[in-house]
Amino acid sequence: MSTRPPTLRENRRYILVRVEPAGTEIDQKELYYTISDAVTSLWGDGMAAVIMQAVVAAENGHVVIRCRRGTEKELAIALSTVTAYRDVRLVLRIVAASGTIESLRERIRSGPQTSPVSPEPEECIFDKKSMSVLQCNGQKLDVIEKGFKNANRLFISRDDLE
Amino acid sequence: MKITDAAVFPYPSGDSSVRRFALEAKSLGFDSLVAVDTPAGTCEGIGIQTGILIQDLPMREVIARVKRIRDAGAVISVNARDNGFNRAVITLKGVHILRGIQAADKLAFDHVTAKMAADNGVAVDIDLSPLIFTRGPARQRVIHRYRDLLVFERRFEFPITLSSYARSILDLRATREITGLCSLIGMDTPDAEKAFGGVERVTAPAVPFVRVIP
Numbered sequence: 108m109s110t111r112p113p114t115l116r117e118n119r120r121y122i123l124v125r126v127e128p129a130g131t132e133i134d135q136k137e138l139y140y141t142i143s144d145a146v147t148s149l150w151g152d153g154m155a156a157v158i159m160q161a162v163v164a165a166e167n168g169h170v171v172i173r174c175r176r177g178t179e180k181e182l183a184i185a186l187s188t189v190t191a192y193r194d195v196r197l198v199l200r201i202v203a204a205s206g207t208i209e210s211l212r213e214r215i216r217s218g219p220q221t222s223p224v225s226p227e228p229e230e231c232i233f234d235k236k237s238m239s240v241l242q243c244n245g246q247k248l249d250v251i252e253k254g255f256k257n258a259n260r261l262f263i264s265r266d267d268l269e
Numbered sequence: 270m271k272i273t274d275a276a277v278f279p280y281p282s283g284d285s286s287v288r289r290f291a292l293e294a295k296s297l298g299f300d301s302l303v304a305v306d307t308p309a310g311t312c313e314g315i316g317i318q319t320g321i322l323i324q325d326l327p328m329r330e331v332i333a334r335v336k337r338i339r340d341a342g343a344v345i346s347v348n349a350r351d352n353g354f355n356r357a358v359i360t361l362k363g364v365h366i367l368r369g370i371q372a373a374d375k376l377a378f379d380h381v382t383a384k385m386a387a388d389n390g391v392a393v394d395i396d397l398s399p400l401i402f403t404r405g406p407a408r409q410r411v412i413h414r415y416r417d418l419l420v421f422e423r424r425f426e427f428p429i430t431l432s433s434y435a436r437s438i439l440d441l442r443a444t445r446e447i448t449g450l451c452s453l454i455g456m457d458t459p460d461a462e463k464a465f466g467g468v469e470r471v472t473a474p475a476v477p478f479v480r481v482i483p
Contacts, residue, residue, distance in 0.1 A: 127439060148404045149453075184449040187442050188401050198439045201446070234280070246292060262285035262438045264292055 117159075118176035123211040124186060124199040126168050128249055128260065129242045131197050133165045141192045142172065146185040158182055163208060169215050170199070171208055179204050232269045233261065270466035271300040272444055275366065275394055276320060276346070276432035278305050283436030290438060291315040298444035303344045303432075303468060318468070322368070324348035328357055339363025344472060346394065349373040352382065359385045365471045366430055368394040371414045383421035392428035392471045393418060395464065398440065400450050415454040429460075430467035 126133060139162040147155045158178040164171040174182045186199045202218075205211050231238050231250065238250035238261070246264045274294065279287040287304050291312035294302050301316035309319045321343045323331055335345060339362065346366040347358045351374050358364055359382065367386065370378050370393055378393070386393060395418070399411040422429055431451070435441045442450070444465065451461040 148408075180449060183446065184453070187446040187450060190402055190439075196437070196439050198441075200443065233286075247289065259284055261280065262289045263280075264286060264288040266288050267286045 118206075119173055120176045120179050120204055120206060121163065121208050121211055122172045122174065122179060122182060122186070122204045123202045123214060124170050124172060125202050126170060127198050127200055128196075128262070129168055129244060130249075131168075131192075131195065133170060133192075135162045135165050135170075138162050138165065138170060138192060141189055142186065145189045146182065149185045149188055150181055154178075154181060158185075160185075164212075166212075167215055169202070171211050176206075233263055233267055235269070270462070271316070271469045272298060272465040273301045273303060273318075273430075273468040274299055274433050274435070274441070275303050275344070275392075275430035275468050276305060276322070276368070276396075276434050277302050277441070278434070278436045279307050282306065285436075285438045287317060288312045290435070290441070291317065293438040293441050297441055301468070309342065318472070319343040320346065322346050322348070324369075328354060331358065332361060335361055335363045344468060349377055352377050352379060355382050356385055359389050359391045364391055365468075366392045366394050368432070369396065370394070370418060371396060371399060371411045378418065378421070380421060380424070383425040383427055386427035387425040390428065390471055392430045392467045393422070394430045394432050395451075395454070396432050396434050397442070397447060397450055398432075398434040400453060401440075401442070412454055419455055419460075428467045428470045429464040430471070431461070431464045 142160055142162065146158055146160055157175060158181055159175050160182055161173045162170060163173045183201055186201060189199050190196060203211060203214050229240055231240060233250060237253045239253055240248055240250050241260065242249035248263050248265060250261050250263060251258065277290055279285060279290050282305065287307050290302060294315050295313050299315065301318060303318045303320040305320040305322050307317060307319060310317050321338055323334055331347060338345060344365050345363055346368045347364055348369040349355050349367050355367060355377055358367060395415055400408060431447060433441055448458055448461040
């Protein structure tokens with residue numbers, strides 16, 4: 108189909124989401140299938156066709172998702188049911204909605220850059236166990252227990268450290 | 270009105286410490302959390318209330334346990350079972366919340382139980398985790414049960430609480446997202462806001478019916 112003139116095009120909205128836990132590698136195509144699955148499961152094929160969700164950008168731990176104007180609420184509810192991607196647990200936190208991708212990119216650039224309150228430790232002690240630090244953002248620490256047996260990520264704060 | 274998540278499970282039950290839960294809850298729009306088996310306190314400006322969850326115990330032991338802990342200042346919840354059990358639990362002094370109604374028997378909560386919950390000021394909990402984590406018929410069944418429950422709530426006006434049952438900060442959802450999820454079960458925004466304050470409503474000290482004015 109040839110490109111429509113601007114006045115005949117459908118209005119779109121773009122939703123900016125932050126991916127947690129921080130540092131999760133995002134493949135746009137696979138995330139699209141995950142979101143599409145969540146939308147279809149919740150609203151059905153009919154509504155999914157109306158929402159027309161698509162992942163249009165993924166950068167700096169943020170993802171921009173496109174939808175048809177007026178369906179932002181439905182998409183947001185469906186996004187809150189996304190719990191895993193490639194068998195890895197994650198959550199998509201909605202940051203903002205806008206009519207242009209550029210304003211969301213601006214938002215990513217001007218977003219709160221929380222700097223660590225002290226130099227990032229490489230390892231720490233939590234609950235009398237030695238932990239490796241995976242991510243450190245201000246008060247927030249994501250750690251993993253040292254050793255090969257336990258590969259579960261723990262979410263703690265600096266005040267929890269011994 | 271305090272916006273409260275009525276059940277989270279911090280470390281060691283979950284993978285996130287209670288302080289980290291508080292940090293996340295603050296950024297997601299909550300004022301307080303009910304943390305199961307965690308000491309009460311305040312972290313990062315978020316009030317932490319101790320939650321005690323009683324489940325899989327015979328009625329006699331439930332009565333004994335509630336008697337033992339009802340003055341501890343904790344939010345006491347009991348998991349729903351059959352109709353007779355639920356009616357007995359609701360009349361028990363010290364019980365604040367009846368949980369797990371979506372997993373209980375189909376006839377576990379009827380109009381009589383709803384009236385008793387309203388009279389005794391016991392809240393019925395809406396667990397949001399099945400809406401988030403399940404798909405297909407399982408989620409449809411839960412939505413159906415919650416819609417049924419809300420029919421009774423509108424008629425008898427017993428308190429409702431909202432719980433994420435989060436065992437990780439990744440399971441927490443923002444208040445706006447929860448309001449959206451509640452719209453699936455027929456709750457509009459004022460209803461959801463009222464339900465966020467459900468814990469405060471059931472734990473507030475009872476106002477005496479007769480007040481002596483000097």
